[in-house]
Amino acid sequence: MATAVPVERDAVARAFPGPVREVALPGVTVHEVTGGPGLLAAGVGPALAAASTAGALTAAALDGRPYDLVVSAGIAGGFAPRAPLGSLVVADEITAADLGAETADGFLPVTDLGFGTVTHRPPAALVREASAAAGALTGTVLTVSTVTGTAARAAALRARHPRALAEAMEGFGVAEAAAAHGVPVLEVRAVSNPVGPRDRAAWRVGDALNALTEGFGKLAPVLESWNRHDRNDRHERHEQ
Template identity: 60%
Template sequence: MTERLSDEQSAPGRGRLLVVVAVAAEAEAVLRGLAGPAPGAVDRLPLPGGELHRVTHPSGVTADVLAGGVGPAAAAAATATALAAHRYDVVVSAGIGGGFAPLAPVGATVLAAAIVAADLGAQTPDGFADVTELGFGTVRHTPAPAAVALAADALGAVTGTVLTVSTVTGSAERAAALTARHPDAVAEAMEGFGVAEAAARHGVPAFELRTVSNPVGPRDRAAWRIGEALAALERAFAALPRPEFLKEARRG
């Protein structure tokens, strides 16, 4: 349906979640997971530049899913637009991504203990310096640890730093440089920091969830397991949206 429902009409009182993905295939996987074994109607809500897909999880949590585009700028703009239009308790940046072996193998589910902009900064004669080191802002958002731990236990997920990059890693040299700078990195993707920046400006807690489709390193499309990663994403969102997770997230 295309009729716009108000937040009051659609909220069952168990919490409201915004899930921001990059592309339609990820949104479809998330929606399949959220709908549960007896999928109901998905409401389509217009939004400038796109639309939200609203569904109620069997736990009673209402979730809006938004395909916001690829990269941190598109993700930030889409997230900010949704947050300006509707009220949410929690925002989750989600989708498939690359995993740092051996911590996050293909098929693994990853939750960010920290969301870090890995290439936001400047090259200097002494190497890369991020904008925090340069004195211009932050490159890190830290989701509520108790909520991360609760979700990781429910999902059997790996936790660690998830890197946001504007250029996906395609060589062993770049992978080594990233792990040297971020030894606790478990995955890389392209949207998490943008989502977290928008959420922070609206005072809404942000999280990042990734399922691993390929190892971070030399670009080998034959080794990608996109279908496996999308299936893992669906399973994750069948289990994640519990009221207790939203409660811990809001508590900080």
């Protein structure tokens, strides 16, 4: 499970009661919860998040203990009024919103330039089960390298991505690393502030971190069940 910073990682960890041990890997440190997930503060931004997540996935695979699911988690900006402060969002699409080119006719995603991908889609069944368990909203979570700070940019993002509920900085990078390892991905965000003009007095970071802890407390059985199902499914395919 990858967050950007330690305070987010610790908020998720509080949802899992087991003791935690630190495992130092090349370039990253994973906090492993006994009977629970591995937790990684992967860093801020899509590039560092991708690199850190890839390092943890590679180390686990080489150790013979590959992960069955990668979860990008943390707080985020929410597109008002659809995603109010304190709400929880589960992504059914993880989209890189500013990966592409600015032209005289507007923004072109990198796929329109003939390269790569801009959207990863988590398993639909997992999204349904996770959102139902946590009482979360479901929609697109955008990944940006520059956080939105104006009403004009917020409006432009809404126009290009009408299903967008939240904006963060790591999900697409985590999803890229997971895809490279053939591992499914999920993104879960708690809304701490509205997307748009930066008004720090209106931010509710503490409330969002508490919502993250509460949400993962409800999500834990779903994630554990999914991991067992996915592991068994892989084993059955291997045996056939």
